[in-house]
Structure formats: structure tokens, C-alpha cells
Amino acid sequence: MTAIVWANILLTLPFLIAFIAVPLWWTFKRPQTGADHAEARAYLRTRTAFAEALARRAARTRTGTLAHTPTRTAA
Secondary structure, eight states: OOHHHHHHHHHHHHHHHHHHHHHHHHHHHSOOOOOOOHHHHHHHHHHHHHHHHHHHHHHHHHHHHHHTSOOOOOO
16 A cells, blocks of 8 residues: 555544544543433423313303303293
8 A cells, every 4th residue: 555545544543533432432421311301291281281271261161151041031
């Protein structure tokens, strides 16, 4: 092999080491402790509460319109 090929290989090695070693270093420096689902749980609680509030409102509206229907009086 020519000197250019050897120079190319030697110049490639530091970059390959950096591309492999830096992410590994980050991983070992700060390992993932576990997923944090607090925001997802808060979103689902809010969504459920909103749906329940709409259902209560719809039920109140339905019963309210039935209660306010005029009744016929005997003539």
C-alpha cells in the first residue's frame, strides 16, 4: 500500500475512536435510571377529568331539558 493509504488509515483512527468512545462515555457517565412518565400520567388524568366533566354536563343538560318540558293541563 502506498503512503497515502497509510496516512488515510492513520487519520481515520482518531475519528473512529471519537465516534465510538464519546457516546459510550456519555452513556456510562449518566446511565438512564428509568423512564419518567409523570407528564404522560398528568396528561391522561387531565384528559379523563375533562371527559368526565363533559359527560356530567351532558347528563345534566339531558335531564334538565326533560325536567323543564311543559306539561299539559287538563281543560
